[in-house]
Every structure is written in C-alpha cells, then in structure tokens.
Amino acid sequence: MLTDRQLLILKVIVDEFIRSGHPVGSRTLSKKEDITFSSATIRNEMADLEELGFIEKTHISSGRVPSQKGYRYYVDHLLPPVRLTSEDIQTIQSIFHEQIYELEKLIQKSAQILSDLTNYTTVVLGPSVKEHKLKTIQIIPLNAETAVAIIVTDTGYVEKHVVTLPPSIAPSDVEKMVNILNERLTGVPLDELTNKIQTEVAHIFREHIENYDYMLRMLASSLDLNAPAQMFLSGKMNMLRQPEFSDIDKLRALFNIIEQEKEFYRLLRKHNQQGIQVKIGTENDVEGMENCSLITATYSVGGEKLGTIAVLGPTRMEYSRVISLLNLVATDLSKALTMWYQKD
Amino acid sequence: MLTDRQLLILKVIVDEFIRSGHPVGSRTLSKKEDITFSSATIRNEMADLEELGFIEKTHISSGRVPSQKGYRYYVDHLLPPVRLTSEDIQTIQSIFHEQIYELEKLIQKSAQILSDLTNYTTVVLGPSVKEHKLKTIQIIPLNAETAVAIIVTDTGYVEKHVVTLPPSIAPSDVEKMVNILNERLTGVPLDELTNKIQTEVAHIFREHIENYDYMLRMLASSLDLNAPAQMFLSGKMNMLRQPEFSDIDKLRALFNIIEQEKEFYRLLRKHNQQGIQVKIGTENDVEGMENCSLITATYSVGGEKLGTIAVLGPTRMEYSRVISLLNLVATDLSKALTMWYQKD
DNA sequence: TTTAGCACTCGCTTTATTAGAGTGCTAACA
DNA sequence: TGTTAGCACTCTAATAAAGCGAGTGCTAAA
Numbered sequence: 001m002l003t004d005r006q007l008l009i010l011k012v013i014v015d016e017f018i019r020s021g022h023p024v025g026s027r028t029l030s031k032k033e034d035i036t037f038s039s040a041t042i043r044n045e046m047a048d049l050e051e052l053g054f055i056e057k058t059h060i061s062s063g064r065v066p067s068q069k070g071y072r073y074y075v076d077h078l079l080p081p082v083r084l085t086s087e088d089i090q091t092i093q094s095i096f097h098e099q100i101y102e103l104e105k106l107i108q109k110s111a112q113i114l115s116d117l118t119n120y121t122t123v124v125l126g127p128s129v130k131e132h133k134l135k136t137i138q139i140i141p142l143n144a145e146t147a148v149a150i151i152v153t154d155t156g157y158v159e160k161h162v163v164t165l166p167p168s169i170a171p172s173d174v175e176k177m178v179n180i181l182n183e184r185l186t187g188v189p190l191d192e193l194t195n196k197i198q199t200e201v202a203h204i205f206r207e208h209i210e211n212y213d214y215m216l217r218m219l220a221s222s223l224d225l226n227a228p229a230q231m232f233l234s235g236k237m238n239m240l241r242q243p244e245f246s247d248i249d250k251l252r253a254l255f256n257i258i259e260q261e262k263e264f265y266r267l268l269r270k271h272n273q274q275g276i277q278v279k280i281g282t283e284n285d286v287e288g289m290e291n292c293s294l295i296t297a298t299y300s301v302g303g304e305k306l307g308t309i310a311v312l313g314p315t316r317m318e319y320s321r322v323i324s325l326l327n328l329v330a331t332d333l334s335k336a337l338t339m340w341y342q343k344d
Numbered sequence: 345m346l347t348d349r350q351l352l353i354l355k356v357i358v359d360e361f362i363r364s365g366h367p368v369g370s371r372t373l374s375k376k377e378d379i380t381f382s383s384a385t386i387r388n389e390m391a392d393l394e395e396l397g398f399i400e401k402t403h404i405s406s407g408r409v410p411s412q413k414g415y416r417y418y419v420d421h422l423l424p425p426v427r428l429t430s431e432d433i434q435t436i437q438s439i440f441h442e443q444i445y446e447l448e449k450l451i452q453k454s455a456q457i458l459s460d461l462t463n464y465t466t467v468v469l470g471p472s473v474k475e476h477k478l479k480t481i482q483i484i485p486l487n488a489e490t491a492v493a494i495i496v497t498d499t500g501y502v503e504k505h506v507v508t509l510p511p512s513i514a515p516s517d518v519e520k521m522v523n524i525l526n527e528r529l530t531g532v533p534l535d536e537l538t539n540k541i542q543t544e545v546a547h548i549f550r551e552h553i554e555n556y557d558y559m560l561r562m563l564a565s566s567l568d569l570n571a572p573a574q575m576f577l578s579g580k581m582n583m584l585r586q587p588e589f590s591d592i593d594k595l596r597a598l599f600n601i602i603e604q605e606k607e608f609y610r611l612l613r614k615h616n617q618q619g620i621q622v623k624i625g626t627e628n629d630v631e632g633m634e635n636c637s638l639i640t641a642t643y644s645v646g647g648e649k650l651g652t653i654a655v656l657g658p659t660r661m662e663y664s665r666v667i668s669l670l671n672l673v674a675t676d677l678s679k680a681l682t683m684w685y686q687k688d
Numbered sequence: 689t690t691t692a693g694c695a696c697t698c699g700c701t702t703t704a705t706t707a708g709a710g711t712g713c714t715a716a717c718a
Numbered sequence: 719t720g721t722t723a724g725c726a727c728t729c730t731a732a733t734a735a736a737g738c739g740a741g742t743g744c745t746a747a748a
Contacts, residue, residue: 099508101490101506101507101508102505102506135484135486136484138482138494140479140480140496142479142498142499142500143498146445146500148496148500148502150482150494150496150502152484152492152494154486154487155486156486156490156492156504156506158492158494158502158504160500160502162445162446162500163445164443164445237596237599237600237603240592240595240596240599241596246592248584248590248592248595251584251592252581252584252585255581255584256581259581
C-alpha cells in the first residue's frame, strides 16, 4: 500500500524525530544522505503520509511528527537493525558473569543496568513466588505472645510473618507443629499450601496439638501470600530528563501511575507469549500513559515464563536500541536463572 | 535587640510568606489584623530588619522574604503555638491503636502518615539492627552448592544471605554447626557476633567440623551486616507540589540527593540528643539543600534512642505544624515501641 | 515618632515586530 | 506522468516596546 519511497520517508522522519525531538521538515529531510529527491517531492509524499495517518503536524505550518500509527508501523516494519556497541554488551554481560546467589539481587541488578543504559525507566516483575516449592517452615518464638514464622522456598526466597501465639500454648507444641508441617509440606508449591494444610495437615493437628484451631487459622493467615509478585523499579528519575516531561503536571501524572504500581502490574502480567512486545501510547490503555511506550520481554527458565522485564519511556523512544538491549538482558537473565535452577 | 514591633512584623512576614509563597509588601502587612500602624511605618521597620539580615528582597522594589537568619529566629523565638486539629490527631493515633506486629511496617506506616499529613517528604532511620540480640541462626541447604543463612533477632527482624557451601560438606556437619552457633550465640547483639565467633566458637568448630576454616569465613562474610540501618522514605513525590521546585533542574538536583540516601543517613545520624531539631537551608551543609529545611526528632524506648524520624521540605515550610505533627508521631511511635519491647 | 504623599523601580503581562522554518499549490520540465 | 523550482502564505518563537501594579525610599507635615 505504501510505496518504497513513502516507507523511506516515514522511516527517516521517525528516526530523525527520535534523534532530535523536533518536528521534521521537508528541507531537513532532503538533506539526509538516503534521500535523492527534492523537498517538493517530499512535501507531496508527506501530505499523503499525513492523509494516511502515519504522521502529523504540530501546527499548520510545522514539520511532521510521527503519529501513534506511524510509530506502530515503524516498529513493525521499519526498525533499523541496531548492533549494540561492544561496550553495552560487555556492561550487560558483566553482571551475569559475577556469581550472584540471590534472585532478587540479580533481578534488581538487571533492572538497574537496563535503566542506566537506556536512560529510561525499567520495571521488572519478579517470578511469582506461588510456584516456588516450600523448603522449610520455621516458627521462632520471640516472647510469650509473639513468634516469627519464616517460610523458605527452594529458590532461596524467604518470607517472614510476625504472628501472635495463644498464651496457653506449650513450646513443645510449637515444635511438634513445625515438625508436622515440614514433614508434610516440604516440596509443595506455595500456592497449594493452604489447601494442603486443610486436607492433609488439619486432622493430624487435631490429634496432636492443643489449640489446633487457633494455630490453623494463624497459619492460614500468614501463608496467604497477598504479595502477588515482587516488582522492581529502576531509573524512575530518568523520566526527569525526557523533554516530554518538562511540564511538571505531566510529570506528576506519570509518577502517580508509576508509584501506584498497580497499573504496571496489570500491564506486565498481560504479556504472556514469548518475545518482545511493544505497546505504544494509548495501546497501553492507561490514562496518563498516552505519551509513553512500554517495551516488555519475558524471561524464563527452560521455556517456562518466570517474569517480565520492561522499559518505559516516552513514545519518542529509541525503539531499536531499547529492543536490542532488552532482548539481550532478558536472554542473559534467562540463561543465568536456568543455570541457577539447574543446580537443584 | 529587636523591638516588639519589629518582632511582630518579622513574625507576620514569615507567617504570610509561608502561607502564600509570595514576597510580602508593606501594604499587605498593614492590612493584617494584628497590625495597627501604617504601611509607611512598616516600611521603615522592614528597612531595619533587612539591614539586620532577617529579611530580604527578591529584587529592588519587591516585597520582603524571610532570609535564612529570619527563619532561624522565627523558629527559635516566634513559633506560633499550633494546636493540631483533632482530625490530625486521630489520624495519627489510629495507626498506633492497631496491633502491628512488624517493626518495619509500623515505621513505614508512621513515615507515610507523616508525609500525607504534611505534604512534605518523610525520612525515617530505622533502629540500628546491630544492637538487636540474636534469637537464632538457621542454615537451610537449598541444593548441593548453596544454602540460605537466616538470622532472626529478638525483635523479629529477619535477615537472609544465600551462601555457597563447599562441595564436600556433610549435611550432618551443617546441622552440628548450626547447633553450636545457636548454643553459643543466642542473646548476643549482632554487632558482637563476628567477634564472639572468633573468640568462642572458632575453636569448637576446629574440633568438630571439617572445612571449619571455609565455614568460618563464610559465616563472617554473611554476618558482616554492611546494611547500616534501614532507611524508610515516604512522600518523595510531594516535592513535585512545592512551587520552589517547579524548576525541573532544581527538582533533579534534590532528587539526586534524596535517592542517594547517603547524605540523609549522615544528617539523621547527627541528631543525637532528644527533642526536635530544625536545620534550615545551608545549616544542613549539603549542596543542593540550600532551599530545604529538615526537621528531625528521635524516637526511643525507655529513654534510649532507637532511630530518627524527619520531615524534609522547602525552607518555606510550615514549621509550626510540622513540628507539632512530628512531635506527636515520634512520641506515639516511642510509646508503641516501648510496649512492644516490654513484652519480652 | 508616625504618617501621608510622591517619585521612582522593577517584574510581569500584553502587544507588535520580525526572522525563520515550513507548507501547499502551480507551472514548467524530463 | 512523475518530479522539481518557485512563490505566496502560515505559524512559531524570539525580541522589543509599552503599560500596569505592587512595592520601595524619602521628605515633610502632623
């Protein structure tokens, strides 16, 4: 539908606008090396491209700016193949060459490096803990009334809850309880714990433990992991550098969304298939993100999706570079995690 | 040195400037209810106050603005006694009436409520974990190579480290080790752990544990709590509302400081005596905080300082209100914590 | 000592002016 | 028929000029 020349012009407009941030005029365009025809010709073509909705004017006699549709087309069909500099590659691989033993740290580091390299904001949705398998439960009494319940998973994830104990409970009962729990529940995925306790543990408790009812309720409440999945954010402040957010009100609107985290959680969860996904402007379907694009990738272990890693920037984003970087980080992260999980 | 009338004028200028954010002129002042004399008189007095350095002009024919010295005098001698609204008081006390069993949550909540009520940023320096006493150490093997070491203190604080085990170690040895550690170290403050291990535990290890050397080093590294004390921040984005930071560059400078956390840590640590402390502008001695004031208070248990809670805002801050709120929160937090600790 | 009055100073807002970048259209050219 | 040069026109952004208003300092009178 679009001629080669139109495609060329569209591509150069987007490239140039991403580079400079200013609307692109026909004269500027005609001076680009790839362009062999005159500014008048370009003007004609631009009029067509505008009619088709790929580019827009900011005012009647201004240069052109890519529309959302234009960005979409650019991302889908015109992305220049960007080779990352070896510096970038090295920076990224350096984190994965270090021996890092903590999942959270590794993820946090990935997010940080990505936001540093892109100058945008990075969001990572951590692996859902629900599928991790219980390694051990410990209940450690702190004083007469309270104890801290600690759950450790096979991935090294640790969660703690401070709980109140019934005043009458015997220390030996707590110990007995913990033993029963570990005996029965080790290896069970966290999201099945509550169930399993009801079906398999409850009746044993009933036999052996005083106050079993109270204890069961306590367990249920502290095992009910309301924390859905950890979210890691890095480079929030990079948004301050983007000229599209030099307006303090827009900035505030955006930060509101970022700080809420809820929306992001939804957006990142949506991404289910493998590979890179680019959502431009209103495609995100979040009020206040009309001027933002979100590029997401999943990371996985042995083909099974673990979480999502994403870069948030203005629609005028360096798509090509960000996609390449994100791809690399996601791949390396997946590799690192696969190694990690294989140790079991 | 200052006449009563000058004091009155200074006070009204500061109050009015804090309220409106605009330089205060003699005519505006003369209309205030407390003021019984004419604008010309005020002009004369203002000239004197300016000469003494308490107020400044933003330009030659502008109204007056408090200087840093002016704020200082105001805070030291002219603070209007503010009675908090009962709403404010209720809001604050509501958090402390709930039963909250986790120290971190309680502190985080205090910070949040304070930033919500003041519309400024709140920083809390958590209790230094170093003085907490060890309740138990657990080492939970995850797979052949790694284990997670968990430290629990008498306050319910939990810290974890993923560690590598030497391939040759026997599970029974790990168990033995943990037993020895708990036997010898329970009740020892965290910052003495390393020491105690060297003096009391090392030789026992030597007798009973293979690879004792490696294990000791591992323990040392995972017990060396480089985390000095947790810092909780709340309401960072409130700074976006302050007109003094409508300039994006100033905003960025400030956020840089806030995100670094290092400076704050230093500032909050400095505050050692009891009571409220107000640091205005350059008194903070941090580049980029010339336009900010920091109001700090300590919270404590039984008279012993545990941590610091602070509100950061522009020099044009509602000192009176913030001081009252901070005072209340710090007091209530101390009470709540005293209750908490008494349970032992 | 206080106050009224007045000349004067600036910052801020509005209005004009201009330069520059860009467009659309037309007519001529290959 | 597609391409290009040329031209009139539009609009922004930057700069200058003008007027308003809030405020000052000084003087002289009460």
